[in-house]
């Protein structure tokens with residue numbers, strides 16, 4: 001690994017990336033500060049195509065082929081919404097079917113560069129599966145901590161990769177900080193939701209969107225937000241491209257949340273400088289139900305700095321968005337469809353103007369949450385062979 005810095009955008013403090021601090025002493029998250037840039041257009045996979053944007057040596061990456069996901073144009077839906085262009089960045093095309101693989105790959109490279117043989121995470125869904133899979137591929141021991149109330153059927157798709165899987169009773173926030181503390185003590189690299197290299201991994205979403213569009217950035221990029229790491233990474237990615245002279249401006253960003261759990265949107269609307277804990281509620285968009293996100297303050301500051309917005313959609317709007325995307329051939333889990341629901345509201349409110357362009361980040365696969373099928377009126381027909389001709393008229 002080459003010498004690189006981690007910087008706190010909030011207080012300006014800097015740390016060496018070789019020491020693995022996971023948060024700033026001020027309590028806010030850290031970002032990779034690294035000036036490298038360059039695209040190897042012969043490679044598809046994130047860790048080879050964009051390797052120059054990271055301080056790692058080629059043999060430090062252990063890739064499963066993350067990145068290189070499709071940017072799918074939705075012409076009819078775009079027209080219906082009065083947009084010049086609408087596209088979906090389909091992150092369900094990653095190795096474990098969510099964008100989390102990008103950040104996991106970067107964290108695994110960092111952990112290997114620092115000599116770790118054990119990794120872990122705190123998650124019950126996509127991040128847990130992603131870390132378990134990448135640890136298996138890298139031959140590392142994995143410790144996956146999930147909340148006490150997670151159902152058995154959600155554990156199997158994590159357990160299949162062979163990690164130490166621990167279901168821990170107790171408050172979720174405490175689990176996050178306790179994992180970082182114990183990790184430092186026991187030599188386990190905890191690649192939680194918004195640690196610096198997980199966030200750095202999300203930058204390649206921005207690189208790919210820009211490349212696919214011939215380096216003309218869209219007017220809007222809309223991202224579902226839970227911890228806030230993914231949106232921070234995508235913003236950093238667009239800033240990298242402008243710094244490298246590959247693009248001439250930044251898009252504007254919308255933080256998309258479910259109305260049931262909307263700490264960033266609530267603070268944004270109230271003009272507050274910091275987020276407050278949002279009362280926990282059940283939502284179909286369970287992958288983004290974080291009532292007190294560790295990158296919430298940072299996301300809020302970035303949206304204000306860049307002229308973005310934070311908006312919500314209700315449960316019915318999210319279900320409709322999931323159906324709308326499926327009718328376009330794209331099946332995302334409910335959380336990953338919130339950007340489309342929020343776009344409809346942003347158009348109605350005139351925040352996104354007629355004739356503009358937008359990219360929706362569809363963060364994970366619909367097959368990750370089959371319970372959502374019950375929210376749709378799905379139909380099929382049983383018949384016998386003799387009646388088939390009748391049905392095929």
Ligand SMILES: *Cc1c(COP(=O)(O)O)cnc(C)c1O
Pocket residue numbers: 098100125126127193224225226227228229230231287288333335336363364365
């Ligand atoms: C993790 C996740 C998110 C939220 O990303 P953050 O970086 O926590 O804001 C959104 N959608 C899906 C499907 C996820 O797995």
Ligand SMILES: [Zn+2]
Pocket residue numbers: 008009010011012013024025026027028
């Ligand atoms: Zn700081």
